[in-house]
Amino acid sequence: MTGILVTGGAGFIGSHYVRMLLGPGGPGGVRVTVLDALTYAAQPATLDPVRGHPGFRFVHGDIRDAGLVGRLAAEHEEIVHFAAESHVDRSIADGTAFVSTNVLGTQTLLEAARRGGVRALVHVSTDEVYGSLASGSWRETEPLRPHSPYAASKAASDLLVLAQHHTHGCDVRVTRCSNNFGPHQFPEKLVPLFVTNLLDGLDVPLYGDGGHVRDWLHVDDHVRGIELVRTRGRAGEVYHIGGGTELTNRELTARLLAACGAGWERVRHVPDRKGHDRRYSLDWSKISRELGYRPRADFDTALAETVAWYREHRAWWEPLKARAAR
Numbered sequence: 001m002t003g004i005l006v007t008g009g010a011g012f013i014g015s016h017y018v019r020m021l022l023g024p025g026g027p028g029g030v031r032v033t034v035l036d037a038l039t040y041a042a043q044p045a046t047l048d049p050v051r052g053h054p055g056f057r058f059v060h061g062d063i064r065d066a067g068l069v070g071r072l073a074a075e076h077e078e079i080v081h082f083a084a085e086s087h088v089d090r091s092i093a094d095g096t097a098f099v100s101t102n103v104l105g106t107q108t109l110l111e112a113a114r115r116g117g118v119r120a121l122v123h124v125s126t127d128e129v130y131g132s133l134a135s136g137s138w139r140e141t142e143p144l145r146p147h148s149p150y151a152a153s154k155a156a157s158d159l160l161v162l163a164q165h166h167t168h169g170c171d172v173r174v175t176r177c178s179n180n181f182g183p184h185q186f187p188e189k190l191v192p193l194f195v196t197n198l199l200d201g202l203d204v205p206l207y208g209d210g211g212h213v214r215d216w217l218h219v220d221d222h223v224r225g226i227e228l229v230r231t232r233g234r235a236g237e238v239y240h241i242g243g244g245t246e247l248t249n250r251e252l253t254a255r256l257l258a259a260c261g262a263g264w265e266r267v268r269h270v271p272d273r274k275g276h277d278r279r280y281s282l283d284w285s286k287i288s289r290e291l292g293y294r295p296r297a298d299f300d301t302a303l304a305e306t307v308a309w310y311r312e313h314r315a316w317w318e319p320l321k322a323r324a325a326r
């Protein structure tokens, strides 16, 4: 039985990952401990489907708590590290919590993993660490040129994770993925913010000229990629996980308007985000070649299903939206 410590497992992607691990399609033979500080972004109810599983345990705590993290690391063979402050706009308003959790928190976890003899640690990161590019796609060897405080804090944590391998020979693996979408995403991120606003009859705010390009990745494909890296990845390696659908924000907005039966009069053009990266694009041929990863979701079908999910789960997102507005 492999003990897996999942940090940030009450968040959007972490909770999908935990439900996959302990669900019918999971690997079997694992016990899972979620460590989560339950910040504003946490949604503990998303773990309800696995709470009764004999292999599940929840610990309310902070990755910066060295004592707690040390005890937990010693009890587990593997760590999958999702916990982070994750919203770029919040990092522009104040980056302090981002440095504290994403950098110091990750370092605390690394020390605990090394001292506790953890067999492998997977660090979940982002394409935003590379900055912006006009054409082509980044490979894993690209230098990091982060622009936002969020991206800079994630880049710092990536480098600390990789240093753990170079310096101490620890088995650590880094994943960098593109923009996720799917059910249970906190309604401050673009897709759920736009969908829930449109369902409420409100306008949606489109940054600048709407020409910013992102690659869209369904959360289930992301989780599948992380699991491939946990089970078959190599120590000290970085793996890109992409979705294969690059769209400008205008193109995505058009699809969301259509899915919600709304027109362009509902779009409010707002001043661009400070330092807004123009385009992200990952080359994910390495994980495809080495680990057999392919995104399975058809983008338009998955987006329609996601919109339907938010339409049918008002009771889930209404309190979160109220919380985000405070």
Ligand SMILES: NC(=O)c1ccc[n+]([C@@H]2O[C@H](COP(=O)([O-])OP(=O)(O)OC[C@H]3O[C@@H](n4cnc5c(N)ncnc54)[C@H](O)[C@@H]3O)[C@@H](O)[C@H]2O)c1
Pocket: 007, 008, 009, 010, 011, 012, 013, 014, 035, 036, 037, 038, 039, 040, 041, 042, 043, 061, 062, 063, 064, 081, 082, 083, 084, 085, 086, 087, 101, 105, 124, 125, 126, 127, 154, 177, 178, 179, 180, 181, 186
């Ligand atoms: N959402 C995306 O599109 C995306 C894209 C690329 C990478 N990522 C990365 O994936 C990871 C998960 O992202 P998400 O969208 O699920 O984030 P999220 O904001 O939904 O969840 C983060 C979780 O971490 C927990 N947390 C925050 N600070 C903590 C601390 N100090 N100690 C313990 N727990 C803490 C929160 O309570 C929350 O449950 C992050 O590391 C993020 O950088 C996300």
